[in-house]
Amino acid sequence: MKEGGRLAQGPGTVPLAGAARSLWDVYRAEFRTSVAVQMQYRAAQLIWLLGTVLGPVVYLAVWSAVAAASGGTVGGYDRHTFAAYYLTLMLVNQVTFTWIMYEFQGRIREGSFTPLILRPVHPIHGDVADNLAHKALTLAVLLPTAAALAVAFRPAFRGLPPLDALLLLPSLVLAFVLRFAVEWTLALAAFWTVRTSALNGLYEGVLLFLSGQVAPLPLLPQPLRALADVLPFRFMVAFPVSLAVGRPLPAAAVLGLSAQALWAAAAVAALLVVWRAAVRRYAAVGG
């Protein structure tokens, strides 16, 4: 009722502080609902976590074997620095990953998206809150798992320079925003075709290589490495990881963070444009 009333006044009459507060309320409510829903499926949450953990462990095992075969080090990494890289990557990936591209196909095909569009709040807020709820819940299991893996793989962390530590949090937030906006935008492809699984597979493959999950980016062969440098995918995972394991020089860190912010802004702009086109298309189909 309250929402409807506000909508009737028109968005222009709501003062900025009020808008921010009501958005905060939306997030609080959505977050609480999501937590309650996800708590019913605790086992499912844990099973998802298995994939989050296993992926980096597999590549860590691969690169440890490569390092062992080449006399202990590959491109300056040994087993313990690989362990630091992949354990950090596991945590960063957990922060930034979304499952939205898989959810949208069903949403559009089964029509469950219609009521979400009719609400006065942009549907992306509910998705963000849902995403954060999953992560808040799984953190309680993920952190001990990471600690156990650290005992098993003995990662060698370098001391974190204060500047990198300072930049790590904003870079994680930007990585989350960038990845969420890109994947939400790509998920909107479901408005045009119901067969999005091929697109999803393609995106996942590209992300795997160019975000630093298959290998630390400096270890990629040349054409791939050049591609990774100019595309935004590395800012979704590899860049925050490299900040956390203390590799870049301060100038490079600040420069990287600026580039990351630009990509995030561009992604949000693209999202707004594609979203408008998608809704128009959906309305046309729904008649």
Place this chain on the structure above:
Amino acid sequence: MIEALRLFAAFVRVAVHREVAYRANLVAQTVQSVVGLGTALGGLAVVFAHTATLAGWPPSELVALVGVFQMVGGAIGFAIQPAMQRLMEEVRTGALDFTLLQPADSQVLVSVREVSVYRLTDVALGAALLGAALARLGARLGPGRIAAFTLALAAGGAVVYAVWLALATCAFWWVRVDNVLVIFETLYDAGRWPVSIYPGWLRGALTFLIPVALATSVPVEALTGALRGRTLALAAVVAAAALVLSRLLWRAGLRAYSGASG
């Protein structure tokens, strides 16, 4: 067994008739299969840019492993996964009653009646890749190794089927277990690499708990001659035991189901 194969062939025929109406799905699935294969081979390319062998495996053997991985994954997606997903769904909705009333053996029927035809693209691509890798290994392939490979692949396939059936049978008690299948899919991904590179606990899980390695690493080792006869015999015994155990579990599950729907 003959009866089961006859039933399976009939269901595949029906599925083919149904699916040819959706040819765009074939295109989508082919794109997905090619992307999957590209990802696997790209990973190998990155790794072998830095080393000549991985845990003793040269590139051609790892390509063969990727081929087997893709083939077995395709076969699971073609025949096992759709049937088991339908089974779990029907336990939940109660539609399984209609299946149980039919005269064929219920385990056979639920195992063969649903196939996902287009996943055969994975089987075809994997087989082609395996063939290409074998051409490289060529001269050293005797009939003995081919026989060992076939036996190992059959044993691995039987174990994978038994594990899926056992996981799906859990639905009789816990109803919503579709996520349990995600466990298998997640762990199966690890089968793309030789199981010997993993730390002990993971190797154990992939060999005994969710025996992905039996269907991927072990058959390829049979081809390259790295497999000992004892391991092959053990795999055969494990396969037979898994089939018997999953059958017993299925019977117990059915008894639990009749109680619930009564």
